[in-house]
Amino acid sequence: MSNEHLLHRSLLLISIVLIITYLIPVPAPGESTTLFINAGEIKQGELLIISTGESGIVKKAIFNNVEYGFYQDKENGTDICLIPVSYWLDPGTYRLEIMGDKVKIKREIQVLPGAFVESRITVDSTQEELIRPENEETIGRKEMNNQLIKETRSKSNPEKIWQGNFIWPVEGTITTSFGATRYVNGILNNRHSGIDIAAPRGTEVKAAGNGIVKLSAELLVTGNTIIIDHGWNVFSSYCHLDRLNVKSGDTVKKGDIIGTVGSTGFSTGPHLHWAVTVHGVFVNPEEFLDK
């Protein structure tokens, strides 16, 4: 695959409906660089991507008062900034600032509502205790698990490890989509942080992209869980697995079998809960697929 092709793949792994091109002035006379921002139609739960025409011109971007760094795409001589637009962010207009030593531009970004459905599930008291614990021991274990997950995603490889688009980790039926408003036994619980794919217990689960396994463990709510670091603060997670075939520190290639579908943890039947975070914020995993 050519370098140019790779650049386009890294830009186009998102739903770029419209690419808006801005010219940034740079100090030396006659020089200029180009910024690409996929800001045409950004919805809650999607990724805002800024790419530069050349490397080293811009250093950081601030979106909705949060600062994000640019990663050097060495293969293509450009810098890329990935900004997750949370599904909790209210639709509306937000300020985006892009800065370098001699560059400062401001844009208004329109965030549109995501098409999130409602998901209502009924579980028994044992399952309910996992998500709304009253028992001290469960509360303590849950806090430890949350801390472990946070630590796992706190440090990512500074180099991009994944290549091209992600693949679906398992073939099956989507039972709950990303961002769904989840009611458990009639009480609002959360937004659904990933995609649920139902498949028979034992179905092989594949790594969605190249990466390094950062966690492979049995957790309370997410059951047998694998978290893969793909670099640039992009992590994918695979939950409720039956078998864990990889361990922390393993390098995996896209398509490698990492485990099997199960129903461990908070689960009503065999399925894979597949989630992707960028800078610790859940985004729709489909942003990384070839759409």
Ligand SMILES: [Zn+2]
């Ligand atoms: Zn799920």
